[in-house]
Amino acid sequence: MKKLSYCVDCKRIASFAGECTYCQSQNIKQLTRKTPVNVIGTKIKGRVLNVKDQMVEILYIDENKNTFVKPFEAEKLKKVL
Secondary structure (H helix, E strand, O other), X not given: OOOOEEEXXXXXXXXXXXXXXXXXXXXXXXXXXXXXXXXXXXXXXXXXEEEEOOEEEEEEEOOOOOEEEEEEEHHHEEEOX
16 A cells, blocks of 8 residues: 555645645645545545555445445545544
């Protein structure tokens, strides 16, 4: 699992180098498995299953109670509290 991080202030996910590229904050924490995330611009919410390069596999359940695993780009994700 490649190390991705998220900004504590704006909740964006990427591979930051000490500073958030979106809000220039220094509050960076490491993203772990089973972390709840949201796909920006959609209603899809799920948990981190696996990370490959800049692609993150998300485990989510749709409105019909079906479980899916779908890959998303890390920059399209936001951490959910």
